[in-house]
Amino acid sequence: MKAALKDYYVLWRMALSIRHARANGVVLAFALISILCVGALVQLKEQDLLLTAGLSLRIGLGVLLACWMMYFIPGAVRLSTPFTARLVPRMRRRLMELTALVWVVASASATLMSFDTRAVPAFVFLGTGTWIAAYGLGQSGHRAAGVLQCLLFGLVIFYDSLPRGLFDVLAGGTGLAVATLLMLALGAFSLQQMFMNGGERHYAAREALALQSERLSAAGQFRDSKERSIGSGLYLHVLGRDCRARDTKRLLGHLLGAKNHWVYRAIMLGGVIAAVGAALAGMRLFASSETLEMVAAIGWLFSSALLLAPLFDSERRNVRLKDTSAEQALFRLVPAMPGTAPAFNRSVNGALLRNALLEWAMLAGTVLLLSALTGASSASMFMQACFCCLTLPLVGVNLRNHARHAGLLGWRLFLAVAVSLGISFLVALGLNRTVGLGLPAGAALASIAIALSMIGYGFRRAKAAPFAFPAGRLT
Amino acid sequence: MNVPVIQVASISKRFGAAAVLNGLDWQVTPGQVIGLLGRNGAGKSTLLECLLGLREVDAGAVTIYGEDVNALSDATRARIGYVPQKSDLFEWLTPRQMLDYVRALYPRWNDAKVDGLLARWGFSQAMQARPISKLSGGEQQRLSIIRALGPDPELLILDEPVSALDPVGRREFLRELIDGVVERGTTVVFSTHILSDLERVALDVAFLKDGRITLQGQIDELLEGARRVAGPGVMKTPSLEDLFIEVTQ
Secondary structure, eight states, rough: OOHHHHHHHHHHHHHHHHHHHTTHHHHHHHHHHHHHHHHHHHHHHHOOOOHHHHHHHHHHHHHHHHHHHHHHHHHHHHHOOHHHHHHHEEEHHHHHHHHHHHHHHHHHHHHHHHSSSOOOOOHHHHHHHHHHHHHHHHHHOOOOHHHHHHHHHHHTTTTTOOOOOHHHHTTSSSHHHHHHHHHHHHHHHHHHHHHHHHHHHHHHHHHHHHHHHHHHTTTTTSSGGGGHHHHHHHHHHHHHHHHHHTTTHHHTTTTTTTGGHHHHHHHHHHHHHHHHHHHHHHHHHHHHHHHHHHHHHHHHHOOOOOOGHHHHHHHHHHHHHHHTTHHHHHHHHHTSSOHHHHHHHHHHHHHHHHHOOOOOOOHHHHHHHHHHHTOOOHHHHHHHHHHHHTGGGGGGOSSOOOOTTOOOHHHHHHHHHHHHHHHHHHHHHHHHHHOOOOOOHHHHHHHHHHHHHHHHHHHHHHHHHHOOOOOOOTT | OOOOSSEEEEEEETTTTTEEEEEEEEOOTTTTTEEEEEESSSSHHHHHHHTSSSSSEEEEEEEEEEGGGOOOOOOHTTTTEEESSSOOOOTOOHHHHHHHHHHTOOSSSHHHHHHHHHHTTTOOOHHHHGGGSSSOOHHHHHHHHHHHHHHOEEEEEESSTTTOHHHHHHHHHHHHIIIGGGGOOOEEEEESSOHHHHHHHEEEEEEEEEEEEEEEEHHHHHHHHHHHHHOTTTOOOOHHHHHHHHHHO
């Protein structure tokens, strides 16, 4: 037993660290921020401390489990190579056992958390279990996973329009037992697909998985069918236009790769608006009036989730600043860029700031538009606009002494956001007491002031710093 | 008197406790084709990066065409071509997109030369439309060389330019270097481990050891000197490889 536990511990650590060296820190920070954000939102809306504490703890625990699972499962699949499956004793078996354990714990926790809410625990159990199995299947590169996940999403959206009898059968007794058996069968199939036992199929699956991951990366986004996608076509059109215009400022905006150019953000947000618009249209046709009322009341909360995007954008930009040092070396030598460090750094910071501001503006616009589409009240819309401003300081995070610091990453970035939020709400509290300004508006104003001072400080620091490129060379 | 293209005065560079360059003095004159030799970790790449101002030196100074390397004018930077050791650059673009992108950053660009090199070095239309990430190491390295030659540089700095090339690729590169670059009077500094290639292209070699240029001169003269030092009893003329081992050990 002790040996098995040791194996599980080692595999857990390996699976997490294969994705991110400090995965535990990231997950904990993310859960903490979720607790703080949800707590603040619910408290502002409901003014009920008990409800706030209960809901934020529940959300925090849910986020913790979900993030851990979403780090662990892809990591575990990556650990399972044809070589380790065949030649490392016990590894395949232990990985399967540990993944099954994670699956059971996550499904059971989600079910326990659903008690005392409007959700039916049996459906939460079946839904979570099936979704995790589908997620694992997807990580193995199996195409059926996407279909299953879409099906589950459709069931949630159109829950009220589907025959009640079906759900009554599934809610307990034989129906629940049969559904659980089917879910277990799907889980077993997923485990087999995730952890194959070597051979040609395993190699083929690894190759498919590598292609899948590559398509998500800056390096692989133009591979195969992606090359003909609308996103790539639009991006290439903009790139071609910038090359013809010989505009150095715009050309600098392409240095971090296509995925970090504002065109991709615009395409992504366009997709989100279209998808949410279609879902809302579908709901207007099929969903009950109760569901529509609920969407109007809390829809803005879901669109707020998009406000986390600048956090990940900032992290991604900083990672790219570290990854493109060779490209930056060439940029340092081209005659189109300024020849002295202060002017060079001003150009780099200008390009980074323009990109970040443009992306933030598009995101804030999308959040407000989505809130409007869900039928949010003007008060909710105003609050939403204030929340958008809370993320504004993130646009200044990239303006650093790049030669010494490639970027603010991981927990430092989360901490910076937490500090900025803390200062904003403290200032807002002060303004509320002195001039009677509402908390959201006060926090928004403070965040704008923080963003402006960060931008000013970033540019002042860059003036005295060594050449920004290649980034991180003096660390 | 020839004004040096590159003038290095007593530069030092440390990475933590390790001194990589240690009071190094060096100069490269116009039209010189010089091979920089040294063992793994001797600091060849660091020296080339310091020459170009890509890394800050802890002490000393570097000038290129008489200008401080940290404040090079646009005109001077337009005269420099650089092939870094890492060749998988701009891997999210295709070769054609990358060349168009770099072209937009230079005031002068030799389209005919670039197109000719692409054709001669096997970059078919299909290959030019593939992402750089999907090209082999050798193809990426050739593309990197083409990119560096695009602006018709007068000073070409190459960091291990042939390490990923097969013998055919190396021969084609050397032919291009001799016919299209060296004969035009371009100053070339390149580091390599493939000594046979060096003998075909470079007239001069410089050995980097203990953070300094310990020996520099024309290959023939150095080999002749080595033969004299070895004494009349030695039948075989020492090769560049023998010299490399002797100097760098």
